Amino acid sequence: MTGLIIILASAILLFGISLSKRKSPASLREIPALTRLYRTLGLSIEDGTRLHVSLGSGSLLDARGGSALAGLAMLRQIAERTSASDKPSIASAGDPTLGLLTQDTLQAGYQAAGVEELYAPTSGRVTGLSPFGYAAGAANILQNENVSANIIIGHFGPEAALLAEASDRENMVLIGASDELSGQAVLFANTQDALIGEELFAAGAYLGAGASHTASLTVQDILRWLVILALAGGAAAKFIGVI
């Protein structure tokens, strides 16, 4: 029942804060990687190159789906902004269900920008069905399709190093975030500004995805403080012998 209470409380907080954020937009702290991402979006349109969004091989049928959904929310914003570009963005996924949603999200972005006729289903791709197969297929896109920036966001393990290496070889901007610890370590060593932990879920808010995204960040902060208090309280109770 504790789980249900936490979920219900989070849902009420999210709903309430979303409503309040619509009236007064929040000010967000600077995250260098996301500032770079924002700048890269504009630059890629100006210089006629494309962005590649790697969504990883997280399945939507298990707990790894959270990072994949965060990646899709970011892709939706990127698609809307770059859809009218000479070289529209490409997204790749390593899971078939995620691949289908990638295409749907890209199409929604084109629709929102009013250029649905420019949408090509091949801009959302499934490049492999195993993590390494996916990375090898996505690296092929980086090498051959005039990509200027690679945005890695989703579930990635050590295979992220293959994508990072391919990005580096083509001198492209690399922005990366993963929900897996090994993937995070690899991306920390390979990117100029790394996104750590929950920063992965902040991309949508920083790209202007709406009040619900900024409200999510506030709810995460509230829940994080509650976890900190519970941990500190538990440690103190153990220390004085209450539990």
Next chain:
Amino acid sequence: MRIFTAVIAIAAGILILGGYFFPALAGVQTLLLNWAIILAGAAALAGIFNLVSVHSEKIRHQEKGSMYSALLLIALVVTFLFAMILRPGHAAMKIILSGIIIPVEAALMGLLTVSLLYAAMRLLRRRADLMSLVFLITAVLLILGSATLPFGNMPVLGSFLRPWIAQILALGGARGILIGVALGTLTTGLRVLFGADRPYGGN
């Protein structure tokens, strides 16, 4: 249509979530999850068609790297035909899996060692800050502490420092990161559950 898909998705999400807390909904939850697994299987086919169409187009337009696309398609068709004729459990299919796919993936894993070493070497050039320094020093200490020497573990490093870093500092940090990821997953899931984010059918 969009409202219809959103209502179905939200209802399915709430029923599946409810199944974890209310035993009465467990049957519906299992049924919906079974449907999801069948749909995921169908999505795998759609994914393969997508792969084929992307690479066929590359070959047709003779784009850069179309040779690799041709190789991929030939391998895909040959493997698919073999599996259809011989069935996936046949010895020849096992040879394809254990003789080609697994060694290739293992080779890619081996390549990672070089890539990661190279990345670590360039880390300070790319980002010369305190955290990069801490990252590198920790990595070096752990590697040295794990080294197998003829006389056993490295004194102090192998017996004390490595376990202390791995079990106390790294484990604490890892749990902190995972708690952050879990909270992010929770709020992302809630956004999708309440239709604020709709990756299905767009929004």
